[in-house]
Amino acid sequence: MVKSIIDSQARPEIEGMKSEMALEKLQDTVIRCRKCPRLVACLQEVPAHKPKRFRDWDYWSKPLPSFGDPDARVLIVGLAPAAQGGNRTGRMFTGDRSGEWLFNALYKFGFANQPNSLRSDDGFKLSDCYITATIRCAPPQNKPLPEEIENCRPYFLKELDLLEKIKVIVPLGQIAFTQTLKSLRLTGFNTPSLSFGHGKIYSLRTPNSQFLTLITTYHPSQQNTQTGKLTRPMFHQIFEMVRKKL
Numbered sequence: 001m002v003k004s005i006i007d008s009q010a011r012p013e014i015e016g017m018k019s020e021m022a023l024e025k026l027q028d029t030v031i032r033c034r035k036c037p038r039l040v041a042c043l044q045e046v047p048a049h050k051p052k053r054f055r056d057w058d059y060w061s062k063p064l065p066s067f068g069d070p071d072a073r074v075l076i077v078g079l080a081p082a083a084q085g086g087n088r089t090g091r092m093f094t095g096d097r098s099g100e101w102l103f104n105a106l107y108k109f110g111f112a113n114q115p116n117s118l119r120s121d122d123g124f125k126l127s128d129c130y131i132t133a134t135i136r137c138a139p140p141q142n143k144p145l146p147e148e149i150e151n152c153r154p155y156f157l158k159e160l161d162l163l164e165k166i167k168v169i170v171p172l173g174q175i176a177f178t179q180t181l182k183s184l185r186l187t188g189f190n191t192p193s194l195s196f197g198h199g200k201i202y203s204l205r206t207p208n209s210q211f212l213t214l215i216t217t218y219h220p221s222q223q224n225t226q227t228g229k230l231t232r233p234m235f236h237q238i239f240e241m242v243r244k245k246l
């Protein structure tokens, strides 16, 4: 989509590869990442405190790769993996409550082949959509430190570079929105200060004079869905907006 400032030292051989292969290599690099000692240590601890319902699970407990369609026009940006969700199943949003909402909406609007996914091997596939996150290791209390977000940013920047067809970005929640904007500015977007809220739509001019749409939403976390701050119709409205923009 855009040429970005990239941590090319992280994996110089990615440069020059075809996008799909380069994305795969990038995700291989992510899985082996150990840049955040606090998070790496925390991931090792999580399986020792499994809830009973997951006691038979062999937890993934490594950084989570992004996934989806390399030709996607829609990019979903989450905050971070859930300790008992994606961190358990090995795929972002898979097997957690936020994922139930997200996958259901993606299915309803034609971006996924199943309305939910509880395991990474259940055949769930995204179409025209790619899912990434602000950070890729589950942080304690879902609260990453600023330096951990910065450590993880080069992976997101590289994805922005490799996902050449992205037209619409949907950051889930305010932190993902703020961090997405920061990353876009680093890639050369001259974006003004934008306010967060549910259902806002912004048209941004890319450094090569094309347009990219940013659509904001509350995060489908239980904190929002169980309190009624975010309802299904509100969440589905976001994907209606996405469809209209494509």
Ligand code: SF4
Pocket (backbone or CB within 6 Å): 030, 033, 034, 035, 036, 039, 040, 063, 064, 135, 136, 137, 148, 151, 152
């Ligand atoms: S959060 Fe990102 S940068 Fe930090 S260890 Fe995990 S993958 Fe690496």
